[in-house]
Amino acid sequence: GTQLKDWLVLVTKGEGQGRILQRFPEKDWEDSPFPQGIELFCQPSGWQLVPERQPASFFVAVLTDINSERHYCACFTFWEGLDSPQVRGTPHSKLFAPKSLVVVSRLDYTEAFRNCLGLIYTVHVDGLSTPLETVIGNLLTCVIPVAGGSQRTITLGAGDRQVIQTPINDALPVSGSSVAQLFRQLGIVNVLYLFCAALTEHKILFLSSSYQRLTDACRGLLAIMFPLKYSFTYVPILPGKLLEVLSTPTPFIIGVNSFFRSETQELLDVIIADLDGGTVTIPECVHISLLPEPLLQQTQTALSMVLDPELEFSDQAFPPQSMNPSALKIQDKEIRAVFLWLFARLFQGYRWCLHIIRIHPEPVIRFHKAAFLGQRSLTEDDFLMKVLDGMAFAGFVSERGPPYRATDLFDDLVANHVERIRQEEACPHKVMNHVKELAEQLFKNENPYPAVAMHKVQRPSETSQSTDQSRTPFPVLDDVAVQLFIDHAVAKLKSSPPVVKAELKSMVPSGPPLGENGNVMANSARRLEVVRNCITYIFDNKMLEAKKLMPAVLRALKGRTARVCLTQELNQHVLQNRAVLDDQQFDYIVRMMNCTLQDCSHMDEHGIAATLLPLVTAFCRKLGAGITQFAYSCVQEHMVWTTMQFWEAMFYSDVQNHIKALYMETDDGNQVSNIREISALELAAEQNRLWPTLSKEMQMERVQKEESTVFSQAIHYANRMSYLLLPLDTSKNRLLRSSGLGDVESVSNSYVTNSIAGSMAESYDTESGFEDAESSDVANSVVRFINRFVDKVCNESGVTNEHLKALHTMIPDIVQMHIETLDAVHRESKRLPPIQKPKLLRPTLLPGEELVMDGMRVHLIPDGRDEATGQMGGPPLLPAEGAIFLTTYRLIFKGTPSDALVGEQIVTRSFPIASLTKEKRISVTLTMDQFVQEGLQLRSCTFQLMKIAFDEEVASDLAESFRKHLHKLRFPQHVQGTFAFTVGQSGKLVLEPKTKDKNQSLKTLSKNLVKNAKRTISRQYVGRKKEVPATWENRSNFQSELDEDEISVSEEVDQSALTLSSTIRSSDRQTMSNVVERACCRDYQRLGLGTLSNSLTRSKNEPFRISTANRMYTVCRSYPGLLIIPQNIPDSTIHRICRCYRQNRFPVVCWRHSRTKAVLLRSAGLHAKGVVSFFKSPNAPTAVPSQADSTSLEQEKYLQAIISSMPSYSESTGRNTLSGFTSTHMNTSGQNSPRGKWGSIRGSGRLSAYNPDIGTRLAGKESPQPNGGPNDPLFLRQQKAYLYIIGDKAQLKGGKQDSFQQWEVIPIEVCDVRQVKNSFKKLMKACVPSSQTTEPNMSFLRLLEDSEWMTLLHRVLQVSVLVVELLDTGSSVMVSLEDGWDVTTQVVSLVQLLSDPYYRTFDGFRLLVEKEWLSFGHRFSHRGAQTLGSQSSGFTPVFLQFLDCVHQIHLQFPMEFEFSQYYLKFLAYHYMSNRFRTFLLDSDYDRIELGVLYEEKSDRRNPQVCKSVWDYIDRLNKKAPVFYNYMYSPEDEEVLRPYTFISNLKVWDFYLEETLSDGPPYDWELRSRQESLAEETAEKADTGAPKSQRHIVWPCYDNLSKVMPDAITKLLQDLQNLEAELGQTSEKWKDTWDKIKTTQRTETKLESKPSFSSSLLMSSNLSHQRRSQGVCLQDSRVGSSIKLGLDCEASATSTPVAGRPSTSTLYSQFQSTESENRSFEGILYKRGALLKPWKPRWFVLDKTKHELRYYDSRQDKDCKGVIELSDVESVTVGTPTMGAPKNVEEKAFFDLKTSKRMYNLCAQESSNAQLWMDSIQSSLSDA
Secondary structure, eight states: OEESOSEEEEEEEOSSSEEEEEEESSSOOSSOOOOSOHHHHHSTTOOOOBSSOOOOEEEEEEEEOTTSOEEEEEEEEEEEEEEOTTSSSOTTOEEEEEEEEEEEESSOOHHHHHHHHHHHHHHHHTTOSSOHHHHHHHHHHOEEOSSSSOEEEEOOSSSOBEEEEOOSOTTSOOOTTHHHHHHHHHOHHHHHHHHHHHHTTOEEEEEESOHHHHHHHHHHHHHHHTTSOOOSEEESSOOGGGGGGGGOSSOEEEEEEGGGGGGGTTOSSEEEEETTTTEEEOOTTOOOOOOOTTHHHHHHHHHHHHHOTHHHHTTOSSOOSOOOOOOHHHHHHHHHHHHHHHHHHHTTTGGGGEEEEEOSSSOEEEEOHHHHHHHTTOTTOHHHHHHHHSHHHHHHHHHHOOSEEOOOHHHHHHHHSHHHHHHHTTOHHHHHHHHHHHHHHHHHHHOOOSSOOOOBOOOOOHHHHHOOOOOOOOOOOOHHHHHHHHHHHHHHHHHSOOOOOOOOOEEOOOOSOOOOOSOSOTTHHHHHHHHHHHHHHHHTTOHHHHHHHHHHHHHHTTSHHHHHHHHHHHHHTOBTTBEEEOHHHHHHHHHHHHHHHHTSOTTOTTSHHHHHHHHHTTEEEEEETTEEEEGGGGSOOOGGGGOHHHHHHHHHHHHHHHHHHHHHHHHOSSOOSOSSOOOHHHHHHHHHHHGGGSOHHHHHHHHHHHHHHHHHHHHHHHHHHHHHHSOSOOSSOTTHHHHTOSOGGGSOOSSSOOOOGGGGHHHHOGGGOOSSGGGGSHHHHHHHHHHHHHHHHHHHTTOOHHHHHHHHHHHHHHHHHHHHHHHHHHHHHHTSOOOOOOOOOOOOOOTTOOEEEEEEEEEEEOOSOOGGGTBTBSOOOOSEEEEEEEESSEEEEEEEESSGGGTTSOEEEEEEGGGEEEEEEEEEEOSSOOOEEEEEEEEETTTEEEEEEEOTTSOHHHHHHHHHHHHHHHSOSSGGGSHHHHTTOOSOOSOOOOOOOSSOOHHHHHHHHHHHHHHHSOHHHHHHHHHSOSSTTTOTTHHHHHHHOOOOOOTTOOGGGOOSSTTSOGGGGGSSSOHHHHHHHHHHHHHTSOOSSOTTTSOTTOSEEEEOTTTTSOSOTTSOSSEEEETTOOHHHHHHHGGGBGGGOOOEEEEEOTTTOOEEEEEOOBOTTOHHHHHOOTTOOTHHHHHHHHHHHHHHHHHHHHHHTSHHHHHOSSOSBHHHHHHHHHGGGOTTOTTGGGHHHHHTGGGOSBOTTOOSGGGGGGSOOTTSOOOSGGGGSOBOOSEEEEEEGGGTTSSOOOTTSSEEEEEEOOOOHHHHHHHHHHHHHHHSOSSOOOOGGGSHHHHHHHHTHHHHHHHHHHHHHHHHHHHHTTOEEEEEOTTSSSHHHHHHHHHHHHHOGGGGSHHHHHHHIIIIIIITTOOHHHHTTOSSTTTTTOOOOHHHHHHHHHHHHHHHOTTSOSBOHHHHHHHHHHHHHOOSSTTOSSSHHHHHHTTOTTOOSSOSSOTTOOSOHHHHHHHHHHHOTTSBOTTOOOOTTOOOOOOOSGGGOOOOGGGTOOOTTTSOTTOHHHHHHHHHHHHHHHHHHOSSOOOOSOOOOOTTTSOHHHHSOOHHHHHHHHHHHHHHHHTOOOOOHHHHHHHHHHHHHHHHHHSSSOOTTSGGGOOTTGGGOSOOOEEEEOOGGGOOOEEEEOOOOGGGTOOOOTTSOOHHHHOOTTTOOGGGOOSEEEEEEEEOSTTOOEEEEEEEEETTTTEEEEESSTTOOSOOEEEEGGGEEEEEEOOOOTTOOSSOOGGGEEEEEESSOEEEEEOSSHHHHHHHHHHHHHHHHHO
């Protein structure tokens, strides 16, 4: 037994802290020293005097001593009065000081302590007769048994009596009702958080204002952790003086009084549980791993059933009567039972993962964590991983591991109730029953004797507590008297016989073994079959069969069952530890092993690597005389072999088997045929039981045997490890690559490229010395790794020191020997013939494209796109093997799929070098081989990604030079180095022109101008040109002069090379205004913005003129030479104005609205400083300010000039108020979108491109009142502005607001170029991910959203639609954003596209791009990062973004564009490809400088090479209808207003498509060449075998438009083929198409019925389009003509023409099936044709299609016949004829006369017949 109390201490307040007055006994006990610091714990919040007497208090603190023994200190504190004359001011005040009685004990009996100390106090206060010394002496000497369920009555000799019960089993914690209290205070979820946090070693702090509650909460938390014991800092009550303990780095459970709450605030990593407030606060940086599901859910359910049983029945109509929760004490045990049940499930089967490595003298046991997690398939589970790694679990294993010991409730539960738990886990009620049973046992353990004899303990009388008489202070006790008591008791104890509690040891039950869990794939049987067959084929030498199965096997081996199956199958082919194979067999087996190991994690949780380990040393092949290569030399590249834990687990399991064998032999040599195999633990238990009975010699012998068994295993493992860690080629330093040392050049490209060998050693400890060069050779690092392993396992398993030393000397020799054998193997393996590889295929090249590097053999590896890998169905086209070719234009991979079953297909993936955006080195492991290859990942902005791994035959220096060449080609020194310029210049690889001076002077520019002119113009003219005066006005007769002067044109000019239209003669090229400007001038003339006629004849009233101020590019280098400016602004003004704008890009007119005459201007933003301050300099002379003012005045004048050019300005006063504007334009927006056009301008939060507080009248347009009137005070200014300036919000400080409201600024937030760049990067990663991922937040849609690409499109479109709207209502708009060449260009071009149908044709779109993008200086080269100089700026696809916007508009208005979607994709691709010169260079100035602008269309030398993308498109378009949109059917003057919400935008399929059959479909020459080649081969192959008409089309492989052309293309092709067969010259497709269209139209006009089958509406896929076909049916008196109106729906906010019904409702049959348009239907009898009987038919009258159809029956889907109503001449009453149905009245018959025949019909009754006749009649008249 143990003494109940070790010490009694009396503590009082000393100087500012506690001081011990007396302690009993004075000397320390022999077995336990006196704990330090008791005085701190008596008053944890500090010792203070108080003015009023406090009630006595009691709590228990816990101290942990140096041997981690816990001491329970019960503190009883009472207050004694002091007289304190020293306090000034209050001479007679009384103060009270605390005094504590403390019992220190190793036992935790709170109640008993409370009673005893209370008794001592009562004796003192009430002055009872018993001397205090006696009471204390008795207290210190009473002895209590530790456990065993006894009951002891004690008395302290003051007439008291109390009973103390001891728990039956000491191992189970005693909790009283503390657990239940804890749950009451914090709630279920919170306590579960704390529980998980404590198990995963986080820091936990309890706060409460009650000390006793802190102790109870900590006790409760520890109790629910059973069977794990908490082994870190545990201080339930921490004194304020020691608060710095809280910043310790180790985990803890600590309680602190809420008094110190503020001090706990700055703890960053501590979980704080506030018991009084019921909250648990988890800091942000702390992540608590929770229990795995479904355990968490089930635990919560069980707990809530215990704590709140009413919850379950709270909804029932008749809830059970008694549903109160159990009493607290019982509830406490029920909660603990739930946690026991939880642990039994968590640890079920743990004993099967214990390795026993020594039995004698002491059992040594290790836990195999990987196997445990693997078999429960919980390797991913964070919580369990952390628990198994934790200290508590290590303690659990060492305490519960031994197989022969006393067992407790948990051992029984985890072993014998597993089945029950598994069956019941899903049914909460059964779980509850089990919990109740467990709770009963727990309760019984704590309270073994239910009928407890009465306690009798005195309490102090009420009077003595309440009266505040000057009590006597607590007396000083006579320690001699107490000591006598103690000595007397000690002597008595010594004489009495020792109490021995018989500990019942028994064998610990293991429970059922961990089964394979049930979630093995269902279809694994088929896979296992494949694996087995393949292995059989290999060993039967049927290599071809095996080869076919191989890819399937490698795929199957991703599954665990297949891997296990493989190891079992291979095992059967091993005889006497050997299996000799031939080369091919060896190769296949090694491949399979590698594949099996490849997906294993380094933990090897399923033991696959462990079962393969003996096999890799068994399979081998003979290489030469006496030289054998084993499989292990080819499977070294796996993480598993470098993981120390793996080797340890392997070692221990082998040792266990050997030791088991050792005892199996000794025990029962005769009866080996045992019924069931005894597990090692059972065997060990038996041995432990016998141990005490053995003689000393026997014991020694057994210890020795075991020790030598372990030793021999250690030698064996040293060998095994050297096999797997030493690489085949040890001469090279194979660790270079992995450890990042050494240069890539020095890595050999030998058969095996590198090994991880000891490279992983550094990840275990950094002293492995990789840093010092001499030790970094392979042998040393392997020796070090093995040494570390041996040290660890031998120390753990008790190997003697002599043996350990012996091992250390052996290991280097073992390694050395092995290296020598490997050298021979390596030499021989070099001589093996290489494996046959597929031959390399040559790519087809474009004319002018040349190879820079010939094909290098590579593997194309799958990236994150699933389609090609066969994951989504379809054939696994990737991985493929082939070669990579580098040409001057492209990077091309061509090869065949690695999967033998898909081998006939050719895989091509290519992209233009100019579009390469990122290149990075990767290392790749191919499924087939184990070697890690060097590889490259190349990403292109044409949305292509190439992951290639170089074949081992490619030398690394070759790969390096490939990279260098690639870089050179990607970033040439100068634009002239790009493919568009070097094309066709054979021989020279890459031009490196002399670098030019950046800022060329004007002189050189004019020289260039002249030089270029000289090409085409005779000398004399050039001479004359020089004298021509500079300004346009004075040059009176300029235009006519040119016309009269027939200048001789030099011979080079080819007649075909006429510029844009043949009206402009080639001789006009001498003018300085070059071709592009000529085009722009033509456009300006079309728009009426100024003509090229001379100034005299020009009428003065034209508002605008073409200015030549910039003809030498002096005003603004990035503008074109001719600009449109207001008529009355002289050129001199321009020079001044332009300085206010960034890059000198001042406002110029670029388009004019034909109806409202409003103009669209573009410019850059104003200089950031604002105009005025820009000109003021600090020390400026006085004249300058006036100049500055004049500049801003001139700017205003300029804007005023623009405004006055508008006709509406001259005529308007206040008439066109905005209220009228809103009412007409808003109310048409239809009911579906009340917020109409402007809905998203304000309302879309952060995406909004508009500032919510725009101070413009525009803001009001958003939600007009029903009457269209203004709805907020902003609207008081009624008149709308004539000019709106769209400016960047950040830079609108400069221009001041015009007082007359004639112009107004709309500030918008504009997307920065950097944003576009980053967004595009993310878009590429979303569309073409580099690797597969299953993370939910990495899905395509999530990444697409994160890229914000759609948001940017939305912004640009939104601004554009706003501008369109403004222009359409007659206000001019000036777009002046950023530098005027990115967003401005996008907006301006989109506005023109939306407003002017001309730009939606081929010519118009070309013109738009040439005008707004090329001549107005969008920086194509800079944004496209096309040269070395712009490399750092990165690729920013502003133009691509514009094309995407056009694509969005095209989707919404498919009938408004002459060109197809393919045209846009084509432009997008070649914008990035650099194949044409069109999208190179940054401005016209640069183009003239390089002489690109004047170029003829094509060189004579090489007619195939097209320099301009437009010419190329023209050529192609003439040949074939690839770019044409058959649905083109434009409205006159149609203004498009697309929806711009993100929900209306679609991802462009250009980003997602891929055709692996022949690469990107945008280089047409390649397509035609490939087709002709394919036909040739097909002809050869055609040997009369029957050919199938069917063709399989694969996504991502075939080019859909080619293999499945649309109907019209197909018909046009067939037509051409037929014409060719007949030998006629085939007509151009366009002529054919136009003919068909015109005839069709005239037919439509002639016939008064719409023949919707006609080609005009060949648009069956129009269902989601907004342009629905409209039919307006007019009154029949006017004649039944049907007008085909192709209207916009009302919701498209265009105002419907008055008098026309809204057509969308009228005509919706393009979406519908016939069944929906049944105006009238029913059964009629119809007389058949001649001599045929009457038959009942189901007739349907369809007014919409204007026909009468009939069917066999109502259900019938197939129409039997149609009567066109347009053919019907009359409907008359008929008469019954022969064979008519009987019993039908006469009036039910009627006849229908059409132009073709007469129909006799009969209804069921006359009224019905009348209805039919009326309906038909009315539908006739409707027409």
